Amino acid sequence: MPDDTMTRTSHLIHDLEQVNTQLLQSEKMAAIGQLAAGVAHEINNPIGYVFSNLKTLAGYVNDLLRIIDAAGEVASLQELQALITKLEYGYIREDVQALIGESEEGIERVKTIITALKDFSHIDEEAFRPADLHRGLDSTLNLVNNELKYKAEVVKAYGHLPEVECLPSQINQVALNLLTNAAHAIEERGCITVRTGxxxxxxxxxxxDTGQGIKAEHLGRLFEPFFTTKPVGEGTGLGLALSFSIVRKHGGRIEATSEEGQGSRFRVWLPILQPQDDREAMPSC
Ligand SMILES: Nc1ncnc2c1ncn2[C@@H]1O[C@H](COP(=O)(O)OP(=O)(O)OP(=O)(O)O)[C@@H](O)[C@H]1O
Ligand SMILES: [Mg+2]
Incomplete structure (x- = not known):
């Protein structure tokens, strides 16, 4: 190749690389923006009612203190009973329990969201290394066994696999999300099959899984952060979004197929080797 053509080619490659980096960066920013908006929305609701519950509880504590103070001061029992009735002690007694329970649930929900976000932010900490995928799947199955055993029979159909260059604990996290989703999708009792190839x-x-399946109109939204069809308190809608970003980081992809009423299948594709550049960056002794 003539010199000036080579120079032009190398400029072009450089420009393309820059555009690619910018694109990745803007894609990342868009994802972060979407995530932040979702987090704000998700956290706002429980924080809102926990705050309002605290205000009501403060009012109740005030009333209860008035009753206790009056107990030492009033001249007769009737007077005390009149105050108890006036301040609706019976109602306060019941409502206090309800408000505390609801607030605990709200805080628990915020905690779950924060933990899931931490998982997102820790994505960069582990190093790629060759790992036995079957071992990872088995230990993940053990971890969720308690949740699965009442719902489904688990069938393993493993093929022959070489070691795969990956971030093993994050791949386990993906498997964990898929397995819990499968268990949640099964209403009575069903079957969960784990295959490899x-x-x-x-x-x-x-x-x-042989669960309830996924509505056609939901299939395109599964990997959106906070997309969930589960009742409030049961799902944050981060499991598949997190799995998607983990698998994409590996240069792989996730395929979802489902038939409503029949079940669903989530297949994760991973390259056996990571690009050379990444491997050179791997720590060695
Ligand atoms: N195996 C499945 N069968 C049926 N629906 C599924 C399955 N897996 C995922 N879904 C649907 O995709 C939605 C998003 O799943 P995702 O794992 O991201 O969130 P989630 O399970 O609702 O909550 P989280 O995983 O954060 O606790 C679920 O709410 C459900 O509607
Ligand atoms: Mg899930």
Whole structure:
């Protein structure tokens, strides 16, 4: 290649790389923006009612203190009883329990969201290393066994896999999310099948369930942060969004197929090897 063509080519490559970096950066910013808006929305609701409950509780404590103070001061029992009735002690007694319970639930929800966000932010901490995917799947299955055993029979159909260069604990996290989703999708009792296989330079693992399936109009939204069809308090809608970003970081992809009323299948594809640049950055002794 003539010199000036080579120079132009290398400029072009440089420009393309810059555009690519900018694109990735703006994609990241958009994702962060979407996440932040979602977090604000999700946290706002429980914080709102915990705050209002605290105000009501403060009023109740005030009334209860008045009753206790009066107990030492009033001349007759009737007078005390009149105050108790006036301040609706019976109602306060019941409502206090309800407000505390509801507030605890709200704080628990905020805690769950914060933990999931921490998982997001820790994504960069581990190093890529060759790992046995089957071992990871087995230990994840053990971890969720308690949740699965009442819901489903678990069938393993493992193929032959080479070691896969990955962030093992994060891949386990993906498997965990898919398995819990599968268990949640099964109403009575069903079957969860975990399969693995290899195709050329990629491996895959999948979790298939015989649960309720996914509505066609929801299929395109599954990986959106905070997309959930679960009742408030049962799902944050971060499981698949987190899994998606983990798998994308590996240069892989997740495929979801489902038939309403029949069940769903989530297949995760991962490259066996990471690009050379990343491997050179891997720590070695
Ligand atoms: N195996 C499945 N069967 C049926 N629906 C599913 C399945 N997996 C995911 N979904 C649907 O996708 C939604 C999003 O899943 P995701 O794991 O991101 O959040 P979640 O399970 O609702 O909450 P979280 O995982 O944060 O506790 C679920 O609420 C559910 O509607
Ligand atoms: Mg989930």
């Amino acid at each position: 290899q195709q050329a330079d990629m491996v895959w693992f999948e979790v298939e």
